[in-house]
Amino acid sequence: MAECDEQVPQVEEEETDDAKVAYKPPAEKSIQEIMSTDQEDESLKKYKQQLLGETSDTCFWPDKGNVILRKMTVLVEEHADKVIEINLEEQSQLKDMKFVVKEGCKYRLMITFNVQREIVSGLRFSNKIGRSIVNSKEEYMVGSYGPRKEVYEYKSPLEEFPKGMIGRGEYKVKSTFTDDDKNLILQWEWTIDIKKDWKD
Structure with missing residues (x-):
């Protein structure tokens, strides 16, 4: 599976509360190493098979990385017809996208993705939101996932768009996974453009 190896860039993040705890992620282990340990524990063996599947071939898309983001969807509560979808595989279109939403609506962000090759730990999804001189950040712990051909879907907790005269306007969002x-x-x-009502 050497042809599947790929160097992944690293991102520098601002210091967060959990960084101060000096959390140290566990050492990486291959799928074969994980499957070969604790063979005498039947319940653990079944759990690992459920998580990782029966196949040893976990490289489904050799030209892509371990985590493949497919799309991001903004799911608006009580407005199923107002779904906003961003195709994350179209790299050339991932800039200057603008969506109009109604103020005060409740919503969730859903990320659809695949995992291949190895188990990936501690996936995080964050949004830096800027408007004029006001900036804020949302961060979501997505979790750890084993390789499989079927997609995973992560939904964020319920959020609410700003409302009122002060809340309306354009918000620039930089999303990072x-x-x-x-x-x-x-x-x-x-970009999210918050208006008094839904408009095209």
């Missing part, structure tokens, strides 16, 4: 080792999987930019 990283793993436990701060490897940068993908970064993209988009």
Whole structure:
């Protein structure tokens, strides 16, 4: 599986609360190493097979990295017809995308992705949101996943778009997806334009 190896850039992040705890991620182990340990423990063996599957071939897309982001979807509560979808595989279109939303609506962000080759730990999804001189950051712990051909879907907690005269306007968002080792999987930019009502 040497042809599947790929160097992944790293992203420098600002110091967060969990960085101060001096958390140290566990040492990386291959799928074969994980499967070969604790063979005498039947329940653990079944759990690992459920997580990793029966196949030893876990490189499904040799030309892509361990984590493949497929799309990001903005799911608006009580407005199923107002779904916003960003195709994260179209690299050339991942800049200057603009979407109009109604103020005060509740929403979730959903990331659809694949994992191959090895288990990936501590996936994180963050948004830096800027408007004028006001900046904020949302960060979500997506979790750890084993390789499989089927897609995974992560949904963020329920959030609410700003409202009122002060809340309306354009917000620039820079989204970043990283793993436990701060490897940068993908970064993209988009704009949310919050208005009094839905408009095209």
